[in-house]
Amino acid sequence: MKNSCLIILAFVGTLVSCKKSANTNTSPQYKSLTEAVYASGNIYPKNEYKLTANADGFLIKQTAFEGDAVGKNQLLFQLESASQEARLEASSNILRQSEANFSDNSPILDELEAQLRNARTKLANDSINFKRYKELYDRNATTRIEYERAELAYQTSKNDVSARRKAWLRTKNQLYVDLQNSKSNFKVNAREEDNYRIKSFEAGKLYEIYKKQGELVRRGEAVALVGDANEVYAQLAIDESDFVKVQIGQTVLVKIDVYKDKIFKAKVTKLYPKLNKADQTFRVDAEFVEEKPNAYYGMTIEANIVVSENPRVLTIPKNYLVGSDSVWIEENGDKKKIKITKGVENLDMVEVKAGLTEKSVLMLGN
Incomplete structure (x- = not known):
């Protein structure tokens, strides 16, 4: 997930590219560098809940349909039992x-x-x-x-x-x-x-209905999904290696496919400590702080969680790294491999804390 070329920090001043530099030699430069953690996920309504049946019966009446706004304690479904x-x-x-x-x-x-x-x-x-x-x-x-x-x-x-x-x-x-x-x-x-009358608990939007009229509904079986259409949040999945960098209150830049190039701002509001072993990710929730997207249930999103912002640091293009901590430099006409001390990084740039200066000439490795 974190190796994806998609990143949206260009919208806050850092342009990222997955292409290599056209020049083979370059020198470190002082730039502003924002470190972000990549995340993917979906949009969900707040106060989401499922309506379940409290008795066995046949669904004989339905008073609302997908997309309808429903009030609190509104009768939505009627079951029948002789x-x-x-x-x-x-x-x-x-x-x-x-x-x-x-x-x-x-x-x-x-x-x-x-x-x-x-x-x-x-x-x-x-x-x-x-x-x-x-x-x-x-x-x-x-x-x-x-x-x-x-x-x-x-x-x-x-x-x-x-x-x-x-x-x-x-x-x-x-x-x-x-x-x-x-x-x-x-x-x-x-x-x-x-128990044969299924009512809403809170006001919201009816997102999904699992049963059709005439079908048998068992006690405890879900009949419909309801959520708050006015309040939505982003449910994100973070790679386990990046999870330690994420904290509550950090800025999240969210890109939603249906909105094309538009970027939404959010902030981290909750961290879940349990690892999802299926994809080795942790769950993070974020709430939108300015404009909110429409409450379409489950919209796919990609996001960057800004974990640090550095206004002026010495940087090199990431594709000049050899391994995790080495680079090739030109010294007295010769090509020499040296180690450096890295700082923050994103998909394009790496901060150099020690080992290079602005005058160093970097060379691409073989």
Whole structure:
């Protein structure tokens, strides 16, 4: 990746070429030298997320399409499940019946209340009858058997009223519990029904839809891709040998194929410490600082990350290097190979820290 001839530092004052110099001999010159790290990558929207299904079902309705702007919590897809619809309908019917059973006009409670009223009426009559027989018995005007029969009828009626009142309270409490359980069950099924409605989390643009209407969608399966169309960033891949030079805040010059010769400025915002073993690169994210490209998902880009800028350094063309640290020079008419101390470099030029002067005459190697 870093050996590519494509570099865009010409736009900041350093013209780079992959061609050799026409002259075979040259001398070192003081120039401004910018060192940059080459990177390639893609443009992605910020806050990107995938919409996934929370239940199994067939995609029966779609309210938005690729390229559409969507709002927050907007319904985008509707799934259908016959079993879930049946459960929801059953829980709804049970809830309506429970509400009727616990209402003021509840037929169950009305029947128990009528029985309780009849028992209280009988108790009142038996109480009067018992008092009358007690007075007669106290005056020896009736037999003990008649008195005890009246007393037994009174106690039986009294116990019957108590039992029917407890039955009414017990039934009312049970109907209340049944109502609460029915409400809970309906809410659970209603929430489960929401799992069949796929909504957006945040506002953005619908970039891709993975399913077609009529297709079966499994729980956890991705249905669509959404991202922020107003905010994009560059996701770059840096060769592992150059990664140590990159720091947060460094300037990034970005070239996008669809924009031809236009250069966008960005800055490094995040470094990822994990090496991608497949291509031996590290990931670096950069945000645009001035004009931003349109939010076309995955646009291919190439970039240079400016790691140092040197206004005046002694430089030589890179093609005069022999190996990594030697050059051929002309000395007293002879060709001599010497070692130099290099500084920063780009694809075209190399800084010479020691070993040469402006008067040195460089020769191309054989």
